[in-house]
Amino acid sequence: MSQDKRKNHLVVLIHGLWGSAQNMSRLESVLHHSLDETPTCKMHTYAPDCFSHFKTYDGIESIGGYIIPDLFKHLERLQAEHGIVIEEISFVGYSLGGLIARYIIGELYEVGFFEKIKPGFFTTFATPHLGVTFYNSRILNVCGSHFLGQTGRDLFLVENVDGIVYKLCDPERRYYKGLSLFKTKICVANAKFDRTVGFYSAFITKYDVFNDWNSVNPKYIQGLPTATLTENGKQIQCMVIDFNESERIDPAEKHKDPSQSSPSHSKFAMTILLTVGFFLFPVIFSVSLFATVKSYMRRRVLPIPDFAKLWKSQNFLKESDKNQDHDDGYNEADNLQRGPIGVSHITREVVENGLNMINEDVDADIDQNTQKKSSTDTSKSYSIDVEFELDYKSRADSVENLVNNLINNDLSNVGLAKNLNPLPFNDVRQRILDNLNSLPWTKIAVLLHNLNAHQSVVGRRGFERTPESIPFLFLYSFLIDTSMKQYSN
Numbered sequence: 001m002s003q004d005k006r007k008n009h010l011v012v013l014i015h016g017l018w019g020s021a022q023n024m025s026r027l028e029s030v031l032h033h034s035l036d037e038t039p040t041c042k043m044h045t046y047a048p049d050c051f052s053h054f055k056t057y058d059g060i061e062s063i064g065g066y067i068i069p070d071l072f073k074h075l076e077r078l079q080a081e082h083g084i085v086i087e088e089i090s091f092v093g094y095s096l097g098g099l100i101a102r103y104i105i106g107e108l109y110e111v112g113f114f115e116k117i118k119p120g121f122f123t124t125f126a127t128p129h130l131g132v133t134f135y136n137s138r139i140l141n142v143c144g145s146h147f148l149g150q151t152g153r154d155l156f157l158v159e160n161v162d163g164i165v166y167k168l169c170d171p172e173r174r175y176y177k178g179l180s181l182f183k184t185k186i187c188v189a190n191a192k193f194d195r196t197v198g199f200y201s202a203f204i205t206k207y208d209v210f211n212d213w214n215s216v217n218p219k220y221i222q223g224l225p226t227a228t229l230t231e232n233g234k235q236i237q238c239m240v241i242d243f244n245e246s247e248r249i250d251p252a253e254k255h256k257d258p259s260q261s262s263p264s265h266s267k268f269a270m271t272i273l274l275t276v277g278f279f280l281f282p283v284i285f286s287v288s289l290f291a292t293v294k295s296y297m298r299r300r301v302l303p304i305p306d307f308a309k310l311w312k313s314q315n316f317l318k319e320s321d322k323n324q325d326h327d328d329g330y331n332e333a334d335n336l337q338r339g340p341i342g343v344s345h346i347t348r349e350v351v352e353n354g355l356n357m358i359n360e361d362v363d364a365d366i367d368q369n370t371q372k373k374s375s376t377d378t379s380k381s382y383s384i385d386v387e388f389e390l391d392y393k394s395r396a397d398s399v400e401n402l403v404n405n406l407i408n409n410d411l412s413n414v415g416l417a418k419n420l421n422p423l424p425f426n427d428v429r430q431r432i433l434d435n436l437n438s439l440p441w442t443k444i445a446v447l448l449h450n451l452n453a454h455q456s457v458v459g460r461r462g463f464e465r466t467p468e469s470i471p472f473l474f475l476y477s478f479l480i481d482t483s484m485k486q487y488s489n
Contacts, residue, residue: 007088012104023094034478034481088119110308170435186476190445
């Protein structure tokens with residue numbers, strides 16, 4: 001029996017508020033489809049399910065306390081039961097999960113974890129790195145900070161410099177030091193249709209450049225993958241914003257594409273959703289209030305784990321005991337098959353869809369024909385929920401086209417920020433911004449034309465319902481493949 005000589009690399013995928021491990025299953029599947037044959041490492045994935053649903057109200061620190069012991073157990077199980085010694089580890093966080101991942105990284109750094117297991121890449125999708133605030137709605141700020149448990153207090157920066165979101169970015173603390181070890185740091189932000197996490201917070205900038213879409217003339221990076229659905233032939237473009245070419249214009253001059261859905265249809269759909277939301281919100285509010293109280297009680301009872309003691313107690317196999325021909329014991333198929341359940345998922349759907357309808361520009365026309373399908377060298381068929389064909393010149397060319405056209409700073413010098421006032425950050429949020437931007441990031445702004453881009457950015461509801469994310473997630477996997485090859489020894 002031939003042995004696989006590649007290094008074992010574990011990718012930990014962490015979901016967000018109201019969620020469960022199944023939220024990450026489509027991204028997880030794309031990574032396996034795309035990276036299982038990479039020569040640089042043998043990839044394993046792990047999506048912890050110890051903090052799902054209303055446990056996500058317990059706050060970033062408490063949730064990290066649930067995940068870290070489970071992560072240690074998973075590492076030990078891989079070795080004891082399957083002979084797999086993990087040599088590298090990466091983290092992918094979605095929404096709140098990105099902040100949780102940063103907390104976990106800091107605690108692992110403190111106990112010496114990265115002295116034994118090498119840090120790989122770090123990615124966040126639609127993560128509120130700068131916290132959450134609704135500049136035009138005091139009511140939403142009050143509700144969010146009081147009725148989402150400790151997590152709400154964390155996200156809305158209620159505790160200011162004493163809060164965990166600020167501590168995560170403090171250069172003198174373990175969280176910043178641990179994050180700095182990851183050579184590849186990627187943050188993905190929705191350019192539009194994400195009212196749950198503002199673009200500015202996910203992209204780590206003080207400029208909300210897409211707030212008034214009618215004053216934006218967007219351009220998209222060319223030469224990126226496209227996906228064609230087998231069932232109906234629908235072609236889906238990968239629409240990553242090209243900040244070098246996009247510009248701000250007079251809204252009166254903006255071209256309106258007549259092929260887009262009519263306003264009457266959009267208004268009808270909005271009326272239906274608002275009507276449903278009107279009856280459901282009181283129920284959801286009551287459930288959320290109950291979950292908040294329960295969360296505070298749970299946090300008072302549960303002990304705080306001693307991460308250093310847990311880490312020292314791990315029984316890692318010797319290098320000579322490795323047998324890399326076994327599976328990792330974590331079944332991706334199980335994660336794919338379990339659908340979202342529970343009232344927490346209903347809560348999330350109503351809240352997120354409701355937030356998407358608050359602003360009247362939710363139905364603004366988007367020109368999706370600006371990037372035409374080019375001749376391809378590669379056309380590969382996949383079946384993940386739906387059958388589709390992915391077209392691209394090559395992985396290397398796709399990543400090169402992406403990376404060469406990204407803007408990885410705070411956007412202060414791009415055309416879209418011209419004559420645009422920065423957001424009115426207080427001192428705490430400004431310091432978070434400055435500290436995070438002192439680290440090197442690969443920043444990606446993607447446009448997904450969907451009622452709720454927050455769920456589409458990781459294919460949370462499955463590709464059958466939200467296929468818009470297919471080409472982008474594969475592009476992301478190509479970027480990760482390139483990064484691992486670049487930093488492999």
